Amino acid sequence: MKPLRFKLYAYRNRLLPMFVLVMIPWLAVAPWAPWWAHSIAMPLLFICAWLLFMHVLPMPPTGRRTTDDRKLSDIDISNLRKTPELNAQQLLARWALMTRESKLQLEEVDQHVSDVMDHAESAVVEIGKRFVEVTRKTRKQVELAVGLLSRTGTEEGSAGDKALDSLPDYIHASDALLKNLGGQLVALSDQLATLSARQEAVREESKRVDGALDQLAALASEIRVLALDSGRRGNADNRAFVEMTDRVRALSLTADESSRAIRKTLEDIKSQARTTDDAIRAIAGQARDAGRKSNEEVAELTGATLRKTQEVHTALGEIGALGARIQDDINQIVIALQFQDITQQKLQRLKQPMISELASSWLSMFEETRAFNRKLSGSGADAVEAPATPFRVSLKKAPEPEKGRAAEGAKETESPRRDDGSKVELF
Amino acid sequence: MAAILVVDDSITMRQMVVFTLTSAGHEVVEAADGNKALAAAKQRKFDLVITDVNMPGMNGIDLVQNLRGLPECKFIPILVLTTEAGAEVKQKGKGAGATGWIVKPFNPEVLLDTLKKVLD
Numbered sequence: 001m002k003p004l005r006f007k008l009y010a011y012r013n014r015l016l017p018m019f020v021l022v023m024i025p026w027l028a029v030a031p032w033a034p035w036w037a038h039s040i041a042m043p044l045l046f047i048c049a050w051l052l053f054m055h056v057l058p059m060p061p062t063g064r065r066t067t068d069d070r071k072l073s074d075i076d077i078s079n080l081r082k083t084p085e086l087n088a089q090q091l092l093a094r095w096a097l098m099t100r101e102s103k104l105q106l107e108e109v110d111q112h113v114s115d116v117m118d119h120a121e122s123a124v125v126e127i128g129k130r131f132v133e134v135t136r137k138t139r140k141q142v143e144l145a146v147g148l149l150s151r152t153g154t155e156e157g158s159a160g161d162k163a164l165d166s167l168p169d170y171i172h173a174s175d176a177l178l179k180n181l182g183g184q185l186v187a188l189s190d191q192l193a194t195l196s197a198r199q200e201a202v203r204e205e206s207k208r209v210d211g212a213l214d215q216l217a218a219l220a221s222e223i224r225v226l227a228l229d230s231g232r233r234g235n236a237d238n239r240a241f242v243e244m245t246d247r248v249r250a251l252s253l254t255a256d257e258s259s260r261a262i263r264k265t266l267e268d269i270k271s272q273a274r275t276t277d278d279a280i281r282a283i284a285g286q287a288r289d290a291g292r293k294s295n296e297e298v299a300e301l302t303g304a305t306l307r308k309t310q311e312v313h314t315a316l317g318e319i320g321a322l323g324a325r326i327q328d329d330i331n332q333i334v335i336a337l338q339f340q341d342i343t344q345q346k347l348q349r350l351k352q353p354m355i356s357e358l359a360s361s362w363l364s365m366f367e368e369t370r371a372f373n374r375k376l377s378g379s380g381a382d383a384v385e386a387p388a389t390p391f392r393v394s395l396k397k398a399p400e401p402e403k404g405r406a407a408e409g410a411k412e413t414e415s416p417r418r419d420d421g422s423k424v425e426l427f
Numbered sequence: 428m429a430a431i432l433v434v435d436d437s438i439t440m441r442q443m444v445v446f447t448l449t450s451a452g453h454e455v456v457e458a459a460d461g462n463k464a465l466a467a468a469k470q471r472k473f474d475l476v477i478t479d480v481n482m483p484g485m486n487g488i489d490l491v492q493n494l495r496g497l498p499e500c501k502f503i504p505i506l507v508l509t510t511e512a513g514a515e516v517k518q519k520g521k522g523a524g525a526t527g528w529i530v531k532p533f534n535p536e537v538l539l540d541t542l543k544k545v546l547d
Contacts, residue, residue, distance in 0.1 A: 331535045334443050338532035341439040342510055423512065424541050426527040 116347045123340040130329045137322045144315050184290045191283050202272050212262045219255045428452045429474035434464040436482040447535040461485025472499050480509040488523050495524035504545040
């Protein structure tokens with residue numbers, strides 16, 4: 001609609017003659033034409049008129065384009081300024097057009113600024129939220145780790161008053177248990193050494209029994225000899241028989257003493273055996289008690305350690321999951337910061353040339369209007385002294401400040417996409 | 428771990444890339460434009476170059492072309508990390524000798540995966 005309105009405005013003084021010119025042929029044949037020809041010709045006439053007006057009639061020249069193309073010399077411009085009455089309307093029209101386009105540009109800048117503010121605000125909010133999440137998760141992670149190593153629970157240990165809850169507690173308890181087992185084994189070893197000494201004494205006593213038995217065997221042999229001798233001597237000599245009887249009595253006494261000695265030795269051996277048996281039984285009982293107790297304590301400790309190990313495994317799993325989520329949050333923060341940076345760069349590339357161009361355009365228009373104003377108010381001398389510089393109004397993009405940057409600014413007028421992943425293409 | 432040259436005129440973007448790469452254990456050297464990057468590439472050997480396209484002075488495409496002219500950079504992977512996503516400019520980058528094209532904003536995980544692929 002803008003070109004149509006501009007043309008209508010620019011050709012407003014010629015619209016009526018043009019309308020008459022177009023209508024003359026139709027008016028010439030209208031009285032003789034049938035009604036159906038009228039109904040066809042009327043729409044066709046208006047369509048043709050519109051096509052001619054829009055596509056055949058040239059766009060009226062504007063001062064801005066003319067001066068930008070440098071088609072007018074400074075003398076031409078000075079001559080134009082000397083006829084202010086003819087050019088005042090054109091200047092005002094250009095003013096209106098310039099103002100309208102400037103307004104559009106300012107609205108565009110305003111839109112971009114708003115976009116930037118929105119993006120910046122959302123990015124800051126997102127960053128803040130992510131950092132809060134990161135902080136919270138990190139704190140929880142640290143609490144888990146610290147609690148794992150130095151937790152003080154309420155459950156009571158079976159062996160003492162101190163509660164076992166942290167992994168070091170269990171390690172210390174296991175260490176104490178092993179030390180206790182070691183002490184008990186040392187005591188057991190001492191008792192076994194004593195037992196060995198007693199067994200040695202039993203062996204010595206057995207040797208003595210062997211000696212006594214040897215004596216008894218010798219006595220028995222001598223008695224057999226005496227018996228044979230007494231049988232040989234028989235009734236020969238009573239004196240000899242008495243002597244033999246004395247010797248047999250003496251031998252009998254000796255054998256009796258030996259028997260008592262043997263009996264006493266056997267009693268001692270029995271006593272030693274009983275003592276040894278009692279000692280062994282006591283040691284065995286102690287060892288059994290110690291073993292049973294140790295087994296119970298080790299089983300309990302092992303169970304607790306296994307449970308604690310399971311807790312450690314779970315805690316490590318949670319720590320790992322939290323670490324992954326923290327990494328994801330950091331990635332999101334990195335992406336949000338990139339969005340903000342990209343948007344800032346785009347705004348910077350768009351804003352600076354546009355604002356400077358608008359400022360220079362308005363300044364030119366202002367100078368020119370002031371000169372015309374002076375002329376219209378009758379001070380021709382002032383008009384001659386007015387600066388004869390050509391119009392510098394331009395709506396094209398400002399000169400590119402740096403190679404490549406303006407091209408990107410022109411291309412990247414759209415807001416950045418709010419996706420979370422980069423697009424990768426390997427050649 | 429690799430020695431990587433990161434070229435971008437935006438300090439924020441450069442820091443993001445450097446943060447991502449150093450977190451993964453890479454050694455990173457920064458350059459703010461193509462000329463500085465070229466000077467850095469002449470001073471030492473890099474395993475990989477990541478460059479932006481739109482930079483003051485020498486732009487990224489010219490930088491890739493100049494780097495391919497250096498004997499020490501003839502065969503190293505060069506990734507272009509830019510907001511540009513048009514087929515025409517991608518074709519220019521490919522013609523200049525770029526190994527890959529990553530559109531900003533980049534996801535750190537994706538960037539590291541891509542690095543692993545091109546370095547392997």
